[in-house]
Amino acid sequence: MSARRSTAATLLTLAVATAALAGCSQKKDDKTAADAVKVNATDTACEVSRTTFPAGHVSIDIANKGSKVTEVYVYAAGDKIVTERENIGPGTKATVTAEIKAGTYEVACKPGMVGDGIRQRITVTGDSSAAPADPRLTAAVDSYRAYVQGQADATVPAVEAFAAAINAGDLEKAKSLFAPSRTGWERTEPVAESFGDV
Known part of the structure; x- marks a missing residue:
């Protein structure tokens, strides 16, 4: 078989496989959307x-x-x-x-x-009984909980410094402290939302 025919056959095979996978994906997406x-x-x-x-x-x-x-x-x-x-x-x-x-x-x-x-x-x-906990998930949740607590612990002093600058009327200092006072929250809040009730 010539190199040109071999390349054409390979491309045709890839196109058919891609179309088949896309069809499967579309059916799954349609089912998810319907549910x-x-x-x-x-x-x-x-x-x-x-x-x-x-x-x-x-x-x-x-x-x-x-x-x-x-x-x-x-x-x-x-x-x-x-x-x-x-x-x-x-x-x-x-x-x-x-x-x-x-x-x-x-x-x-x-x-x-x-x-x-x-x-x-x-x-x-439906059944509200809990399935046995997967130890890997438990470890992941424990690790994330420790991370969030660390972020919270680091955030409290930053927020206190920001509030002190506001209370002292030092607007320029407050401006410089605003972003750091939100860092811990911004790091954890979007990820926390994605976990639902885990």
């Missing part, structure tokens, strides 16, 4: 497409159809945050995923990102 719980957030409403769904890995597709930046939370009893997504601009969409156990929760949309939010009660059904 997602949809939340339409407006300035006056928080519409949840399903108020009952099975426990497990849940994908929540959020559309902000209001005129204000919003955020969406899933709260367990006592307003314990199960998962959240902040800073969803008007006319934009976001997706959040979480492992949600059987129980009763509230979805809260917060137009303007203030207050208790507009709430919708949801029920998650």
Whole structure:
């Protein structure tokens, strides 16, 4: 077989394989999108497409159809945050995923990102018994907890210095201390959101 034919055959094989994989991926993405719980957030409403769904890995597709930046939370009893997504601009969409156990929760949309939010009660059904803990996950969570505590410990003095500059009326010093006072929070908060209730 000539080098040209060999190259053409290889390229054809790669094209067919890529198309097949893309088809599989598309079917999986379509299924995930169909299974997602949809939340339409407006300035006056928080519409949840399903108020009952099975426990497990849940994908929540959020559309902000209001005129204000919003955020969406899933709260367990006592307003314990199960998962959240902040800073969803008007006319934009976001997706959040979480492992949600059987129980009763509230979805809260917060137009303007203030207050208790507009709430919708949801029920998650199924087996609420916990699976045996994977020691690797336990170790990862313990390691991350230590990291977050270290960031918090380092942040407190920086925030105190920033507050002292504000209280002393030293605006220039406060400006120079503002960014360092937020470093620990900015390092941990986005990652913490991605963990849901782990």
